[in-house]
Amino acid sequence: MxxxxxxxxxxxxxxxxxxxxxxxxxxxxxxxxxxxxxxxxxxxxxxxxxxNELARGLYTQRTKSIGVIIPEVTNHFFAKVVLEIEKAAIEYEQTVFLCNTLSDNALQDFYTLRLSEKQVDGLLLLGGRANETKTNVQYVKLLKDYIYPTPVVIINGKLDNYYDNCASVSSDEHEAMFQALDYLTSLGHRKIGFLGGKRGIMSTDIKLNALKEAESSFNYVMKEEWIKLSNYTYQGGVDAMLELLKEKELPTAIISINDEVAAGIINTCISKGYSVPDDFSVLGFDNSSISTVTMPKITTLSHPYEELGSIAVDFLNNMINDKPLKDVTNINLKMNLVERESCSRPRRDT
Amino acid sequence: MxxxxxxxxxxxxxxxxxxxxxxxxxxxxxxxxxxxxxxxxxxxxxxxxxxNELARGLYTQRTKSIGVIIPEVTNHFFAKVVLEIEKAAIEYEQTVFLCNTLSDNALQDFYTLRLSEKQVDGLLLLGGRANETKTNVQYVKLLKDYIYPTPVVIINGKLDNYYDNCASVSSDEHEAMFQALDYLTSLGHRKIGFLGGKRGIMSTDIKLNALKEAESSFNYVMKEEWIKLSNYTYQGGVDAMLELLKEKELPTAIISINDEVAAGIINTCISKGYSVPDDFSVLGFDNSSISTVTMPKITTLSHPYEELGSIAVDFLNNMINDKPLKDVTNINLKMNLVERESCSRPRRDT
DNA sequence: ATAATTAATGTAACGCGTTACATCTTTTAT
DNA sequence: ATAAAAGATGTAACGCGTTACATTAATTAT
CATH class of the missing domain: 1.10.260.40 (lambda repressor-like DNA-binding domains)
Known part of the structure; x- marks a missing residue:
């Protein structure tokens, strides 16, 4: 040698x-x-x-590398968060290993092990296993067995109470739904639908729950027929909207699980001769790049991307350096409404 | 310890x-x-x-990690390539360090050094320094000084003839322009414009050169006034189109530097009361996700993403293992036309 | 000028997996 | 039964930066 x-x-x-x-x-x-x-x-x-960082890391037990596991970078939401994570990581002299699971749980397990072998100083998880409404026990076991005591931070998800060296940073989607409903009802909408998403995934379940809970605080009605789940894609928006259009009675406003779905909804409306926002106000979620290219542009609830990334990295670094994480290890950040063009007062009966 | x-x-x-x-x-x-x-x-x-992979790598002089340096993952083109790279890398048991330069050259230098310290087995470069029409000599020196003999592969760019342990894999954008022109002229267009991009960047210069060269092979005219450069963004498309619209005589077809620009062009046309494709056929480049959400959907030249990633990783791995790279170290892959809705026969005088 | 500090620098072990080479078994051949 | 070959396992050095501890040199104090 x-x-x-x-x-x-x-x-x-x-x-x-x-x-x-x-x-x-x-x-x-x-x-x-x-x-x-x-x-x-x-x-x-x-x-x-x-x-040679390897030699240094071998002795110091610090690699200055962190692992980031996401479903797919091609999804704009993840790309934005990854970018912010990296911008924050650079401040701590950390370099990131990026792992795309393609939403394949086995691959997520595989990468988790791989990152453990790479001796990452910390792990950042988003989506996938970390965004399932009921925490996956086997995955937590994997973390305990092979990652512990390496700290883990979850972005927009949870695993807490299971893995004890874990913190989380999330967008407050529950509160965001209240903002959405407040906005829409104050615009005069009383019939509100919800399209896209999938049960069992936190970002869907949280919104759906909020939708029900908020009914007592705001003046609107939500009917089961106005909720059409599908997935998180443009096509999912198209499909869900087509489905909704079959109903005899229709809502005047639609909340979409995300902007891709909102885009699908908007274009479907237009293709079918409806106007957005006149016939249907369509509210998006995420504030991803697609929201400014549809016509009309999408009014949406934006994630605090920059904070999501920087706070997550801060948390991770504090844990890496054994600094106490104050009181809270799970924080919720406010999402904020970005008004563009896809919502207005309802034209029809309110 | x-x-x-x-x-x-x-x-x-x-x-x-x-x-x-x-x-x-x-x-x-x-x-x-x-x-x-x-x-x-x-x-x-x-x-x-x-x-412990660190210990193993220290002795074997192989870290099973490769570095990928790109401008920004939030750009859909890069995200797609990164995803393909990773999918290919997994086959070789390599994990990727992702570095976003934010198009900041100093940051690119910084990351290059960082990856050298991490002892990556290979380096994959796209965009930025590797996509400048005239190779940046200082950067090549940096590679020679600190990366050599670690192999480098460039995707859609070049550095060859300078750094001798380097290969490249590119989309043949020159030929793609010929395809574009063939397609447009066969549709009946004779007046063709070109919007977006920036001189000095390979992906722009190559297309511009092809546009001139092809004039002798196809029956069309290109006027300098129909070339409006700006950048690679949606807004760049808007700006360029607005600029073009000031001309007294207008082309019937427009080739855009990429799909984001094409989207900006399309929406600007629509806002100004023009129809796409009837008044203007708009051709995109890249086949990024935005191309299916505009109305009309964008007809575009797609990169062979999957091959781009897999061949690049193959090349890199052959070099890592000292396998000869056959004859070629620089290969050009054919782009292919994806017909959607933004191009048709010209309505006006052809 | 001499002791007591402080500053500079060196030595060697350490972190952990790998592998060349040596040693010890077991099996096969004669 | 004995030599030869093959199989199994162990020893120790190696890759390379860091750091505790020791040693030597330069200052400062007395």
């Missing part, structure tokens, strides 16, 4: 100093005579020497 | 065998008595032991 790259010993030899001294100038630690430091630094530069 | 996790020595002690034997069952290498193997394996399982 011989390495092409130069090692700290090569530098030490060249400088006639010990590796300890080189290490000291490398880390700006310990006392090193200015003269020595300059000499060593010059040799380091001349040889384009960079310390 | 004491570790919480169990190490190979713990397993060895528990089994009353040497670490070599444990290592052998771990890697299925060397001769191990079936009985011993079973014993060791059972202890490994019981202790939830997983080998």
């Amino acid at each position: 011989k390495r092409g790259k130069v090692s700290i010993r090569d530098i030490a030899r060249e400088c006639n100093v010990s590796v300890a001294t080189v290490s000291r100038v490398l880390n700006n630690s310990g006392a090193v005579k200015e003269e020595t430091r300059k000499l060593v630094q010059s040799v380091i530069d001349r040889y384009n020497y960079r310390p | 004491k570790r919480g996790k169990v190490s190979i020595r713990d397993i060895a002690r528990e089994c009353n065998v040497s670490v070599a034997t444990v290592s052998r069952v771990l890697n299925n290498s060397g001769a191990v008595k079936e009985e011993t193997r079973k014993l060791v394996q059972s202890v490994i399982d019981r202790y939830n032991y997983r080998p």
